Amino acid sequence: MDQTVQTDTPDDTPSFGAGHTNSTDLRRIRSNPDFWYPVAWSKELxxxxxxxxxxxxxxxxxxxxxxxxxxxxxxxxxxxxxxxxxxxxxxxxxxxxxxxxxxxxxxxxxxxxxxxxxxxxxxxxxxPCREQDGLIFIFPGDPDKADTVPLPPRLARVGDPAYKTRFFGQEVKCHYSFMHENLMDMNHQFMHMKQMGQMRPRFLGQKREPGLVEAQYSFARTSGKQPLGEALIFGERRDSSEKFQHRDVMTIRTEYPYQTLRIQTGDEDPVMDLWIVYVPQDAEELTNRTFGLLSVKRPKVPGVLELAWPFLVAFTERIFAEDREIVELEQNAWRELGGDHNVEVFPVINALRALLAECGVSEPAVNA
Amino acid sequence: MDQTVQTDTPDDTPSFGAGHTNSTDLRRIRSNPDFWYPVAWSKELxxxxxxxxxxxxxxxxxxxxxxxxxxxxxxxxxxxxxxxxxxxxxxxxxxxxxxxxxxxxxxxxxxxxxxxxxxxxxxxxxxPCREQDGLIFIFPGDPDKADTVPLPPRLARVGDPAYKTRFFGQEVKCHYSFMHENLMDMNHQFMHMKQMGQMRPRFLGQKREPGLVEAQYSFARTSGKQPLGEALIFGERRDSSEKFQHRDVMTIRTEYPYQTLRIQTGDEDPVMDLWIVYVPQDAEELTNRTFGLLSVKRPKVPGVLELAWPFLVAFTERIFAEDREIVELEQNAWRELGGDHNVEVFPVINALRALLAECGVSEPAVNA
Amino acid sequence: MDQTVQTDTPDDTPSFGAGHTNSTDLRRIRSNPDFWYPVAWSKELxxxxxxxxxxxxxxxxxxxxxxxxxxxxxxxxxxxxxxxxxxxxxxxxxxxxxxxxxxxxxxxxxxxxxxxxxxxxxxxxxxPCREQDGLIFIFPGDPDKADTVPLPPRLARVGDPAYKTRFFGQEVKCHYSFMHENLMDMNHQFMHMKQMGQMRPRFLGQKREPGLVEAQYSFARTSGKQPLGEALIFGERRDSSEKFQHRDVMTIRTEYPYQTLRIQTGDEDPVMDLWIVYVPQDAEELTNRTFGLLSVKRPKVPGVLELAWPFLVAFTERIFAEDREIVELEQNAWRELGGDHNVEVFPVINALRALLAECGVSEPAVNA
The missing domain is CATH 2.102.10.10 (Rieske [2Fe-2S] iron-sulphur domain)
Structure with missing residues (x-):
């Protein structure tokens, strides 16, 4: 089977080289304030x-x-x-x-x-202000809606003894939409080759519901050995020779305004469960503070995950540093070109862009 | 007697929560160039x-x-x-x-x-250029007026052997009006609690003349001990148990464009005499360089003031650092909000604001 | 003979104090992209x-x-x-x-x-891209013109065994026109007095052709000794007592967009041959990256130039640092004043300004 991704339907055929002709620039879409946003870690206060x-x-x-x-x-x-x-x-x-x-x-x-x-x-x-799972959330929009808009029921697997959770994040100098696109387009795994070896993603399909876009992938290692940090997250070592290729499924979902990434095999509990959100900082929303919770399933041998934790932390930090550099370069290009010139050919990313534009707010910022 | 300050007359009742509805924003009022302004210390040249x-x-x-x-x-x-x-x-x-x-x-x-x-x-x-008391002044406005506009006859108590004078100052990133308001509103003594202990100011009254606003206060220590630095300036130690509370009077005056602060008991010579001016640096006048002369009366025992001088310097530096931080935060808020949103309830500060607006220049800067 | 420069003809009489009344500001003239510009040293890639x-x-x-x-x-x-x-x-x-x-x-x-x-x-x-004499050039304008617009046939004396060449350069925060004016007006030698001693330039004349302005000078040392660095470049020591004053001729030429400076005696090969170009970096062209090639004729005694090279490097670096500081101050003044207020009295510089305006592009930058 050809592993290249084909657009789903003829209607999705991208108009190459023309750029987006939308009347609105995605990077000018403000986040919708009628949701709960974390603004600090509990331990900061x-x-x-x-x-x-x-x-x-x-x-x-x-x-x-x-x-x-x-x-x-x-x-x-x-x-x-x-x-x-x-x-x-x-x-x-x-x-x-x-x-x-x-x-x-x-x-x-x-x-x-x-x-x-x-x-x-x-x-x-x-x-309105609530505290849950180590995060302090506020509701910046219409306070009357705060009671009817739910907080996510659970962030990653915080509190589940079968998992260990890493809390991480930092300020990234770009519009939140670049962050969503970065994570959902697993073809960018190419960029992490030095960290993860040559992995080839296979796109399995997408789902679109109101307020939600989801992509599924499997992976095949095409060369190199699995690094330790990755092995810890994925739960076991797999080499390119193994028949287990493409057994694990990675599901990435933007459920506005949050994003999740889960890796699981069949109906088993996920080996990894990430919950992440990108909270705009400045009035123009061209910087964001990332709050991420990464839960990793504990292996059967007790204590192994604790021992290996520093490696896992260093591995995820390197991955995140690469992602941060590239999305900030995207934001720089946007500034220099005076707008979004993306030519997106991957249907799920175009679906994601449409979702972020629909769920966000296109009026100018109050203080902009 | 109730120590809370009451507005002087019903006419002074502030309109809470409405902000100033003046047609001009005080932070856009330029300093009047037809005065003498220091631009350097003599020793710099x-x-x-x-x-x-x-x-x-x-x-x-x-x-x-x-x-x-x-x-x-x-x-x-x-x-x-x-x-x-x-x-x-x-x-x-x-x-x-x-x-x-x-x-x-x-x-x-x-x-x-x-x-x-x-x-x-x-x-x-x-x-036009003159040198006096360790400062070099220029007259930036109409040169024909330079001869008729007098320099202050004396800056603090420079040259008076009964006093020792400290020359101090630095660049502060705010409009000069924030500096005048900071010093004249002694209720901000609350901010210096760590440095000075809990002191309760009592507002004694105000004076308004053409080109001049003056406020008088007395103080009562409500808890804590008088710090050494303050004792040196005030000339003697006083504890909250003492009957001498409210004996000293502090007089703060803005005599456009300069400001003075004197502490004295009855008709005696002041124990402290401060002369200070805030010279706009940039064309928008949103930064100023402060030139201050602080004269402290020498105690009867010779040499004591010299010995204690380093403590006095450190004390005043800490006070000034706190003031600088807060006025720069005010200026930041002004930038973010796109204008002045102050809701001033203290009549003498509203008088001061009116004075600065009247004496200043409301046309835009030449190079702005 | 009076050594002061006289304007060539009455028509050249500058209108003092009035500033330039040109409709275009020279510092807003963009460089003409239909030329070959170096963008990197070969060794960088x-x-x-x-x-x-x-x-x-x-x-x-x-x-x-x-x-x-x-x-x-x-x-x-x-x-x-x-x-x-x-x-x-x-x-x-x-x-x-x-x-x-x-x-x-x-x-x-x-x-x-x-x-x-x-x-x-x-x-x-x-x-279009070419590599020559240690530089990588591109042709940023109309690609169809690239073949007909020649690269300079030779940059300084690179490759000539009778010369040793220094490659130097850095980013300078000013419009490229300030750089051309700086080098061509040798009266600015006044600024390098600390480095070079008191030298008095004598203007010998100018030449104007399409795309070209040239100035010639001779020099007399009026006091002080010739520094070692300069002696190395000029090829021999000369003191103010010597009869050889004004024997060497310095020829500075702007042949758009490049600039050269040669020092020679009669018809001999030049003792020094400089080729230099100032490549705009930002869209507004208010910064430039300088690429310079300085060829110095080897003395008869072999090895002397190699031994002395570090002194020559240090000498030219000090000169260049002084030049960079002053042109960046010119650019600062331009920003503060909102335009060019130069009052130029030196005819060859006015000819150079006219050349740069004619050869450049006055439309606004695409991304400005």
Whole structure:
């Protein structure tokens, strides 16, 4: 069988060399704020402290009182707009570092030390806030929708004793859409050849549902040995001579705005389960902070995964560094060319691009 | 008596949460050039040398001939606009480093080494220039007004043997108005709690005259011990148990474009006398260079102040570092929000804002 | 005889103080792409490798197969615009590092690893490319003109055993026109006084032909000793007492877009022969990369030049550092003033400015 990917239907035939003639540039599509976005790791925010974080140009102060749940305020004092996250947590309120104005959980100003209580000014905006699986999420959009939009029920396999989970991430200087495309197009495995050896992906098919695009692949090693880091993730060594080629299936799904990648054999539990999201940082959304949870199934021999963990960490860091470099180069090219000139020939990526454009927001950013 | 500050009259009632609805943004008001501004410390400019400095985007070459007073030229050669301050001082002239064009005290071009004397091109702009109390001042506005606009008669207590004076300053990345507001609103003492302990300011009243706003405060220590650095400035230790609370009066005055802060008890000479000015650097005036003179009264025991001086320097540096951080954060917020969103509730600060808007210039910068 | 330069004719009388009233600003004139420009040193590009370089904002991938000549492609993969110069050279093609798309010498896409051969997308732009005297040239303009526009027949004296040649250069943050003016106006020798002692240039005359401006000078040392570095270049020591003053003639020529400087005595071979070009890097052409070849005639005693070479290198580096600083200050002034305010009084420089404006392109840059 020919292993080259064929477009699914004649309708999918790309118009080569013409570039996208869409009226909207995908890299100008803003993320839809009516979803839950992680803005910090739980461990970043100690009890009785506040930290500053961002979503799409909006500064956010996260506050963890010594008692009670985390809450989130716009990170600008109503008085002179300096960050509340530079302030002090007092009970269920945070006090601005500059002149001591204090705000409660509801965002209301509850004290100005040098002003009568009857004259208190208005407060600051708040954001619905939840904490789950080691992440602090906010709901930056319409607060009335927060209760009806669910958080993902489970992030990777956090909390499952059969798995060990790595928390990772960093700021990447590109639009979030480049990240989704990078992960879903497994033909980019070519780029990781030095890390992973020559692997040939076979595209098995795609699925498109409202809010969702999914791609499935199998792999065949065409030369070289499987590296240790990869072996740890995939659960066993396989050589190019083996008959087990193409046994494992990799499923990559963008379920807006999150992305997952699972590797599994038949109906068994996945050997690897990744949950990842790319949270826009600046108002133009041309940088993102990545929050990733990578769960690896524990082998039968206890302790092996713990021993090998540093190798797995180093391996994934190298892969991620290569991905970061290339997506930032894509963003640079976009800036220089003044827009998106991609000529995409892979149908699942065109489906993904359509999904991101439909689910996102095409109006300009407030502060852009 | 209630120590919270009440607005003076019903007319002063702030409109909370609405922000300023002025047609002009205070951070876009340019400094009035028809005043004397320091642009360098005297000690920065050695005899026979020239240095480059700035006022509001205009580069200025200060020249100190080996004989005679300092003079000031626009710091761009008429030929190819390179800085004259890179050149050589020859007698009463400065010679451009590039092709040797020479300019006299009047700004006239007096020599082009490869051109006949009859064909000399026009020269460069000059600025009235004076030197006083360790500072070099220029008059950047209409030169005809320079003689009628007085320099401050005395900067702090420079030259008074009863005082020791510290010269300090640096570049701060904000509009000068943030600096004036920072110093005059003593409620920001809250921010210096780590340095100064818990002090509660009591606002005693304000004065408004043409070109002038003044605020008076007394202080009560509400907890903690007086730090050494502060004791040196205030002249003696006072604890919260003492009856002397609120005995000292702090007077902060903006007498456009300068600012002073004095601490005194009754009619005695002040224990501290500060003179400070914030000179815009760039054409948009969103950075300033601060020139401050802080005079501290010598205690009766000779030599004590000299011994303690390093502590006083370190103390004031820490205070100034905190102030600089917060005003730069204000400027950042202004940039991100695209304008001033301050909701000021303190009447004296609103008076100060009105003063700075009235005395300044609202036209756009020449090179902006 | 008066050594000051007189303007040649009354028509040349400059209008002092008025600045240029040309409708076009010389610093906005783009370089004419219909010439051969060096974009890399030969030694930068190893066999079987590719490197990324630039001309006026256009990224260029140079590819040197293990067999055959260098070729040049636009440095953006047709797929996702990432640099091909990050890719792999395979035979006579280069393969993009991201998803493995491959391009041949003609720029045609010859392989997409996951796509049928019948469906290959369009390729990338190519540039005529030649290699000569240690430099790799491209022809960024109309490819049809490449064959009729000659490369300079010889760069300085590369390959001539009677000379030793230094290859030098770096990025300079200014428009290329500042570089031409700097070198041609030898009155700027004033700036190098510390390096070269007091030398007085005498302007001997100028020549203007289509595409060419030439200036000739002689020099007299007015004080100080000749430094070693200079003596090496000029071939012998001369003191101010000597009768040989003004014996050597320096000829500086801009033959668009290149520049040369030769020093010779009578009809003898030049003691020094410099070829230099300033290649715009960014789309606005406000930075350039300088490629210079400096050939120095070998003295009669063999080995002397090799021994002294490090001194010559250090001497020319200091000169070049001074030049770079001043032209970057000129560019800064241009930015601050929002345009060119030069008041040029030297006729040959005005002729040079006219040449650069005529030969260049006044339309705006594509990506500006």
């Amino acid at each position: 100690k009890a009785g402290k506040t930290i500053g974080t961002r979503y799409a140009g909006t500064p956010i102060a996260l506050v963890r009182p010594t008692e009670g749940t985390v809450f989130a305020l716009e990170d600008r004092c109503a008085h002179r707009q300096v960050p509340l996250s530079k302030g002090k947590v007092c009970g269920q309120s945070v006090q601005c570092c500059y002149h001591g104005w204090a705000y409660g959980r509801s965002g209301r100003c509850i004290d100005v030390p040098y002003l009568g209580k009857g004259k208190l000014p208005n407060g600051v905006r708040t954001f | 050695k005899a026979g040398k020239t240095i480059g400095t700035r006022y509001a985007g205009t580069p200025i070459a200060l020249v100190r001939p080996t004989e005679g007073t300092v003079f000031a030229l626009e710091d761009r050669c008429a030929h190819r606009q390179v800085p004259l301050s890179k050149g050589k001082v020859c007698g009463q002239s400065v010679q451009c480093c590039y092709h040797g064009w020479a300019y006299g005290r009047s700004g006239r071009c007096i020599d082009v080494p490869y051109l006949g004397k009859g064909k000399l091109p026009n020269g460069v702009r000059t600025f | 190893k066999a079987g490798k590719t490197i990324g370089t630039r001309y006026a904002g256009t990224p260029i991938a140079l590819v040197r197969p293990t067999e055959g000549t260098v070729f040049a492609l636009e440095d953006r993969c047709a797929h996702r615009q990432v640099p091909l110069s990050k890719g792999k050279v395979c035979g006579q093609s280069v393969q993009c590092c991201y998803h493995g798309w491959a391009y041949g010498r003609s720029g045609r896409c010859i392989d997409v690893p996951y796509l049928g051969k019948g469906k290959l997308p369009n390729g990338v732009r190519t540039f």
